[in-house]
Amino acid sequence: MGAGLRTWLNVIVLSFSFVIIIFMKGVMIGWDHQAKTDMTNWEIGGGQYWYKDYDPLDPFSLNESHAPVPAEVAEEIARGDMEPFLIVPGTIYPQGRLQSIVIKGINPGQSLFLLPSHKLDTITEAIPAIIGSSMAKNIKAKVGDRITIRWRDVNGTFDAGEILITEIFSTGVPAVESGQIYIPLKKLQQMMIMPGEATILTFRDSEINRPEIDNWTLRTKGDLTASVDKMIKTKTAGQTILYGILLLLAMLAIFDTQVLSIFRRQKEIGTYIALGYTRQQVVGLFTVEGTMHAILAALLSAAYGLPFLVWMAKTGWTMPIDTSEFGIAIAQTLYPLYSAGLVFSTVLIVTTVTAIVSYWPSRRIAKMNPTDALRGKLQ
């Protein structure tokens, strides 16, 4: 195989690494951004106050997790910059089956979330309710369906009624729909005999320095999105292995090429030394030459990778399976996000690794006897 062909094969493999690394990293950054944006828009706003006993992972805590909305936030609520939620356990009976659910009371006029709560502002003898598409699929419900619901009020008395599904919404945040129904806040307070009470308070602005409120725990946006960060970190670690394998393949090829090049170009090396190069300078020359693989690969990547990356950023990467069942905040279509930092850092890392791999076999030159090299006698 000719040196030129070998060089181009190396460059092509390396350019694949560039494009795949930037694409996959872009997907992760896009996912992270999308997940946090979706969580902000659908679930956590700019942060929340949780009533002291509230634990979203413990349904039994819900019975005790409610208290009157504190007076300190009344003005913010009136402005629409804070929304109280009352969260209680309940049961529904879709098609005769029993299913435990969480009932969330939400203000129908809220503008803090993308939840179509205005669909709760309906005059009906049944309790208007909105549910997520995944939940609807699970209970085989559609808009207009009526389902029996049972709850237990603050005094421990069981009561039952009927909900009317007024809207089914789609979201990339499973935490806002899985096993949940949304009904008007005031209706829920009335059902539970908990007038003016709430379980969590979600505020709009994450930048304001929030005061401490007795019996309510402040959860900043950072606290609430920490799970996403952890998940992305774990996924990124897994992806790093893939990058490592890709780079390893490219580097093996470059290493091999360098070894072969040094073996085949002994006379040239000897000539450089005879002309006045020090051996270290020749090592430098071969290292630079090897590193040029990365530069060429970056240029090649720009030629075919840029259109691909831009196209993916516009059309997104649609998951082949239904992501709503993943249980994590992930949209059906992920839109990769690339930054100049991502591109430059990838080019820098790959170029540095290539330089090291090119330098490694080139060190042999420093040990070469120039007279043997001139005659091409080295083995």
Next chain:
Amino acid sequence: MGKGEFTALNGIELLFTTGEFAGLIGPSGSGKTTLLNIIGSLDTPTSGDAVVLGKSISSLSAKEAARLRKENLGFIFQSYNLLAVHTVYENVEFPLLLLNYSSSERRKMVMDALEWVGLTDKVRSKPPQLSGGECQRVAIARAIVKKPSLVLADEPTANLDAANSHNILQTMVTLNKELKTTFLFATHDDKVISYLRRKIFLLDGTVDREEIKSN
């Protein structure tokens, strides 16, 4: 095969003066290339010393030896050792790049050198496009472009036919006279030997005899 020691040169005492056109003559294994490599600071003697242009080869560091070669020595090899991917111009220009000459200086010096060897019409050609004689003339131009004090030529005509050999040797004789450059050959080619003014015959690593041609 073991790693037994082999004495390539033994008891050599030679003195060369500026402007000589001398040759180390002998059969294969007589030590002529080894001696040429030592003088060219590509090799060092295990004992004894070679003093080239006032510098002791044995005590030179690798960096100092590279500097000596870069500034003062020119090499001509049997197989030309041209850089195949570069043009004739670039091959001849290479030693000047190492010496940090300006672009305009380099251009003048390269064109002068190519004129000396009669290759001004081949500046854009690459070595694979040239004949053996032309390649060796490029190698000569590369060796003399920086006007070194000493040119070392190892079997420079071994790959050339008689006509080309004489042509090359005539060129070197002319350069020797015009530039006062010292030429030292390692050869066993009669054509080269006939041009030498000083002939040093080596046999088994020792000087067998020496002949000096009277003018």
